[in-house]
Amino acid sequence: MTLSFPFDTVLVANRGEIALRILRTVRRLGLKGAIVYHAADKGAPAIAAADIAIEIKGVTPVAAFLDGAQIIAAAKAAGAGAIHPGYGFLSENAGFATMVAAAGIAFVGPLPDAIELMGDKVRARKFVADRGFPVAPSAIEDDDPATFNARARAVGTPLLIKPSAGGGGKGMRIVRDLALLDEEIERARSEGQRYFGDGRLYVERFVENPRHIEVQVMGDAHGNVVHLWERECSVQRRFQKVVEETPSPALTPEQRRDICETAAGIARAAHYRNAGTVEFIYGNGEFFFLEMNTRLQVEHPVTEEITGLDLVEVQLRVAAGEALPLTQGEVPSSGHAIELRIYAESPSRGFVPTTGRLLRLDWPEGPGIRVDAGIAAGQAVTTAFDPMLAKLIVHGATRGEAIARARKALAETVVLGCETNIAFLDRLLADAVFATGEVHTGTLDARPDLAAEPALDEGLRRRLLAAAALSIRPVRDAADRIPALHAAMGGWRN
Amino acid sequence: MRHLFLIDEAEHEAGLAPAGDGLHHLLVGADTLAVALEGTQLVTGGRRDRVHVAVEGNVAHIHLDGRAFRVEFREAMARFAKAGAEGGADTLVAPMPGSVVAVNVEAGANVTAGQIMMVIESMKLETAIKAPRDGIVATTHVAAGKTFNKGAALITLAPIEEA
Known part of the structure; x- marks a missing residue:
């Protein structure tokens, strides 16, 4: 395996354990590690572990890590030829991946179109289903209202009926017996109508204890x-x-x-x-x-x-x-x-x-x-x-x-x-x-x-009180001011 | 003298007395227990346990039996001071730890009941801190971008003047 990378510095656009973990590999491979950080993380080990650390700012610390332009500017300042986004923040942002590539920097992740496809949950599901991979069977009434009940039946049991306009579990019904399907569809429709002013429905396979x-x-x-x-x-x-x-x-x-x-x-x-x-x-x-x-x-x-x-x-x-x-x-x-x-x-x-x-x-x-x-x-x-x-x-x-x-x-x-x-x-x-x-x-x-925290038993309670009393300065000092003889006479309750 | 300790917020009483030669007695209930803390060894009666203690002022953080506990020594004076502070209904305190997203008012500003004075973020949710009544802002305690702990003062309104 060759060790020639087309970049000699990698900027880590993340923080905490993942930044440190990425830097560890970057350094092991003989590359230089750069990092962006927010002042809230001052003293963090990842900053100390980087060859170059550049401060970024934002209204909140999280906002700083979501500011793509600032991060790309930092990468340029650090001479980084690659950006590793870690997880969270901008790691699944197709726009950021595009901006990074446009700046002539390698994005350590997939191409923007793959990020975009998988980021759109409806498109991703259709992409996967169209290629014959298993998605939970479902039926959308709007696709063809005339055949909805038949298509819902084909989903198989147990199934879940949801109002298309719904949310928060309202109007949702689980059907385990197809003989009850038509009647449950009507009930869900009237609930959808009542809660959301919209009776259109959606059915999907219900996975129990998934x-x-x-x-x-x-x-x-x-x-x-x-x-x-x-x-x-x-x-x-x-x-x-x-x-x-x-x-x-x-x-x-x-x-x-x-x-x-x-x-x-x-x-x-x-x-x-x-x-x-x-x-x-x-x-x-x-x-x-x-x-x-x-x-x-x-x-x-x-x-x-x-x-x-x-x-x-x-x-x-x-x-x-x-x-x-x-x-x-x-x-x-x-x-x-x-x-x-x-x-x-x-x-x-x-x-x-x-x-x-x-x-x-x-x-x-x-x-x-x-x-x-x-x-x-x-x-x-x-x-x-x-x-x-x-x-x-x-x-x-x-x-x-x-x-x-x-x-x-x-x-x-x-x-x-x-x-x-x-x-x-x-x-x-x-x-x-x-x-x-x-x-x-x-x-x-x-x-x-x-x-739930288990209850304190008497033994543990006493050991905790002993450890606390012996370590907390004012308690220990107060005890040590009492002559031992006086204490032995039992004069502490006044 | 018995002291008041809070173990994870519940009250417990215990006393500590010298037993000579640098040893101590723990007075708990009607019992007296010989105790010592030698590095990471806690001796209580005839028993020895491995313990880790980190002290921060009047609070001992204790790792014992695979669990971590917070034990706070509550001085008699502090008990009264706390009761007094809780009477100050003019100060809005943080319901949970978080950070400040925006501060919309400054000291001296007139506010009307329901006006959003500050926006905070806790547990990834933004919450508006609204004026509980009409009044004048006396102090804003935390600036935008800063973090705060549960119970921290956020904004204080000037007390209502008796007409």
């Missing part, structure tokens, strides 16, 4: 596309992922091959370049295309753990015009990997974000343990950005070994100064629902007991 399974794909400029296996991401709260793993515990080897080959087929049909993720909804042995994310994902490390690939390196090589380093048959799948997202949030208070200054930060170390963090002790956690502090990734020969390793690593993780979900993650991993792999996207909502 799982979210996605497939990593990678394409190059020479027409090659490979999949890098799937990731199971069903453990979610507030529609955000909390735990991801690969392989998915739900799939048989045949299903695994099918879903992965389907994803690669979709990417191939879109002439897809660089890293992307095809998301599926999976339930009852069936899977349907949901959407495609045209960027590197937060949870990409689990894929790296089982394939041994550095996805950022492959992204940079593809952006430099190189061919993929391996063929589909050469992609390994070794062992089992789990990622736990460590969030600054309070599980017992509905997972609301928390803030504070990080007074102490100890990450676990050891074989099969990886921590991608972008924050250092002394930094303040604010609500200016996403509440994710770090990702703990473990790899084991088996799923059981990976879970055991994850629990040991969580026990060694110390974050003080800001409430986190670390203890919650351990309760989840210890629970039978996770051990059996029987999770779906509604699991955390169905199990509020996992989010």
